[in-house]
Amino acid sequence: MSEQNSPANRGDNVDASGDDVPEYLNRWAVAQRWFSNAGRPPLLRIVGEWALSTPHPGVVIRSLLVRDAASEERTLYQIPLTERTESVAELADALIAIISHDDGTARFVYDAPHDPAFASALLRFMLRQEAHPEYVDVSATTVVQGKIIAGGGVSAHSTVLASRVLLGEQSNTSIIFDLVDDELEHTPPVICKIFRVIHHGDNPDVVVQSALARAGSRFVPEPVGYVAAQWTDSTRPDGRAAGHLAFAQEFFPGVSDAWRTALVAAAAGEDFTERARRLGEATAEVHTDLAEAMPTLVASPRIMVTMVTGMLDRFRRAITEVPDLAAFRTDVESIFARALTVPWPRLQHIHGDLHLGQVLDVPGRGWILLDFEGEPLRALHERGLPDVPVRDVAGMLRSFAYVAGTVERTHPNVDPARLSAWAAAARREFLRGYADRSGSGPFHQDALLEAFELDKAIYETVYETRNRPSWLPLPLDAVRRLATSYARSRNDHD
Numbered sequence: 001m002s003e004q005n006s007p008a009n010r011g012d013n014v015d016a017s018g019d020d021v022p023e024y025l026n027r028w029a030v031a032q033r034w035f036s037n038a039g040r041p042p043l044l045r046i047v048g049e050w051a052l053s054t055p056h057p058g059v060v061i062r063s064l065l066v067r068d069a070a071s072e073e074r075t076l077y078q079i080p081l082t083e084r085t086e087s088v089a090e091l092a093d094a095l096i097a098i099i100s101h102d103d104g105t106a107r108f109v110y111d112a113p114h115d116p117a118f119a120s121a122l123l124r125f126m127l128r129q130e131a132h133p134e135y136v137d138v139s140a141t142t143v144v145q146g147k148i149i150a151g152g153g154v155s156a157h158s159t160v161l162a163s164r165v166l167l168g169e170q171s172n173t174s175i176i177f178d179l180v181d182d183e184l185e186h187t188p189p190v191i192c193k194i195f196r197v198i199h200h201g202d203n204p205d206v207v208v209q210s211a212l213a214r215a216g217s218r219f220v221p222e223p224v225g226y227v228a229a230q231w232t233d234s235t236r237p238d239g240r241a242a243g244h245l246a247f248a249q250e251f252f253p254g255v256s257d258a259w260r261t262a263l264v265a266a267a268a269g270e271d272f273t274e275r276a277r278r279l280g281e282a283t284a285e286v287h288t289d290l291a292e293a294m295p296t297l298v299a300s301p302r303i304m305v306t307m308v309t310g311m312l313d314r315f316r317r318a319i320t321e322v323p324d325l326a327a328f329r330t331d332v333e334s335i336f337a338r339a340l341t342v343p344w345p346r347l348q349h350i351h352g353d354l355h356l357g358q359v360l361d362v363p364g365r366g367w368i369l370l371d372f373e374g375e376p377l378r379a380l381h382e383r384g385l386p387d388v389p390v391r392d393v394a395g396m397l398r399s400f401a402y403v404a405g406t407v408e409r410t411h412p413n414v415d416p417a418r419l420s421a422w423a424a425a426a427r428r429e430f431l432r433g434y435a436d437r438s439g440s441g442p443f444h445q446d447a448l449l450e451a452f453e454l455d456k457a458i459y460e461t462v463y464e465t466r467n468r469p470s471w472l473p474l475p476l477d478a479v480r481r482l483a484t485s486y487a488r489s490r491n492d493h494d
Contacts, residue, residue: 020045021066024097024109025079033170034196036075043070044077048231052121058085059117063245065198065231076198078245080112091115113173113194119163122192123177126225126248127158158187171376172196176251190224191251199380200233200241207384208294208349208372209249212286215293219282219369224248243380252362257370259356262403266422267411276400276426279359280433282367283351283396287389287438291348297386299344307388311336311455322461324476331483332454339451347386352378354392355399375459393434394452398460398478400426405474454482 021044029035030042048065063080081096087108094114099107112118158179166174177190195203212220226247233241258279265272297303315332319325325332351358352374360368374383404423408416460475 021064022097022099024099025064025066028096028111029077029079032196034172035077036073036197037068037071041070042068045069047076047233048229050229052118052125054117054121056117059083061112061115061118061121063112065229078194078196078198080118080194082110082112082115082118084108084110088115113165113175116160116163119175119177119192120160122175122227122246123158123160123190123248126192126227126246158190161186166191176253177248189251189253190248192224192246192248194246195244198243198245200236200243201380202384203244203247203373203380204349204352204384205371205373206244206247208290208351209247211293211349212289215289217286217289218365219286219289219367220372221249221252221368221370224250252360252368255360255362257357258359258361258367259399259403261361262356262400262426263407266403266407266419267414269418269422272422272426273429275361277429277433279367279396280430280435281437282359282369283354283392283430284434284437286369287348287350287392290350291346294349295386297347299347299388303347304340304344308336308339308451311339311451314455315458318458318462321465322472322476325458325461325479328479328483332458332479335447335454335482336451338447342447344448345389347388350387350389351392351395352383352387354395356396356403357399388448388452390448390452391456393431394449394456396430397427397449397453398456398475400430401478402474450482454479457482 026042026044029044030040035042044066046064047067049062051060051062054061060083061081063078065076065078067074067076085105085107087095087098088110091110091114094111096109096111099109101107158181160177161180162178164176166176173194173196175192175194177192179187179190181187193205206223206226209220210223213223227245228242229245230240230242232239258275261275262272264270265275312333315325315329315336319329351369351372353371353376354369358369358371360370362368374380400423403426404419407414408419457475457478461472461479464471464475
């Protein structure tokens with residue numbers, strides 16, 4: 001470790017004993033979108049720390065792994081920091097604090113993803129252009145490894161020309177790299193996702209997308225590389241945990257996601273059916289590639305019962321946060337139970353949180369699926385398990401409904417009946433494209449699809465209650481529609 005990076009010369013910006021972080025980090029973290037339980041004062045304690053070397057004078061780079069001791073979940077976060085001897089005007093919005101060094105001079109602490117020095121150092125480390133950085137011993141050695149997957153047109157000779165943070169994200173922080181090769185020729189840009197909430201275990205976004213790339217899938221971005229780590233975890237039997245810290249992949253500049261495209265189409269009354277059908281085909285092909293590239297599992301009666309029981313448990317917990325759901329208890333429980341009466345496909349790895357915001361329509365490539373992390377409210381070990389492909393189908397159907405609901409809220413002059421027809425047509429063609437490309441013929445597992453669509457809508461009621469209470473009527477109406485439709489069909493049958 002260089003003298004500049006040694007703990008003795010870090011000033012008081014980090015407690016080198018591994019105890020509490022400086023109070024300014026607590027104050028800063030609680031205001032960040034990726035911090036859960038916002039509004040409650042955190043008590044962040046350092047679990048691990050790793051440093052990156054940089055040729056920039058007067059700059060120290062390191063990332064803290066901190067656990068919130070004030071949270072019942074004791075969530076683990078990653079906080080990359082740069083400390084500079086001089087302020088940088090362009091980084092004013094990323095300034096966390098100005099602190100006093102031991103020698104009495106000022107130090108400027110920045111949220112590192114916004115700092116070009118961090119971006120360059122991270123990519124160099126990931127592409128293994130230099131030796132591994134020195135590891136800092138906090139409560140135990142934090143071991144960090146960068147690995148190149150060699151995709152997206154990036155090579156070990158790529159250099160960061162410029163970088164910027166992608167705005168609007170909630171759970172992660174993504175850096176866009178503009179790159180040049182060793183002859184200073186521009187190469188395709190790269191986006192690197194910095195995981196802010198860290199879990200033990202492989203991140204599905206890294207594992208699933210890499211498997212798809214190896215299988216030659218044309219519906220995902222090419223992976224570039226990742227950073228993984230091991231750290232101390234007293235809750236585990238061996239006292240150690242491991243997981244992914246960052247993931248880089250090819251970036252498509254100037255391309256809107258399907259959510260924005262669909263919103264424009266719905267508001268203008270434009271036909272979306274052909275694009276919805278192609279999206280259904282792309283989803284089916286991704287499922288086919290995943291079934292060939294990764295292990296699958298027979299949906300045994302025990303597994304089916306376990307998954308349906310999970311739906312019932314989520315519903316009953318949801319009632320405590322959304323009391324209006326209680327009115328549908330009988331029909332909801334019957335819909336979930338009916339899912340056990342139909343055949344289930346083999347379980348396999350899926351996207352896990354598929355909606356229109358996770359898809360790009362790239363010129364010359366067609367639909368590209370992004371962000372294979374799975375549902376944010378599900379535990380990471382659950383997201384990494386084989387699942388029912390119908391979950392992705394249900395998620396996309398709910399997304400079409402959200403487009404119609406969003407346009408109705410933001411464009412009060414648009415006829416609601418027309419928006420409902422738009423969503424119904426998109427739904428129909430998506431299912432047709434999925435069925436045609438998957439080779440399953442007509443989508444015949446209505447009872448199974450209905451259960452997963454209901455489960456997703458219930459999840460949405462909890463999400464909206466916690467984050468956007470005024471939006472609760474949208475998913476609540478979906479629960480009401482599904483429950484009423486089931487009750488009507490049951491009465492007709494009787």
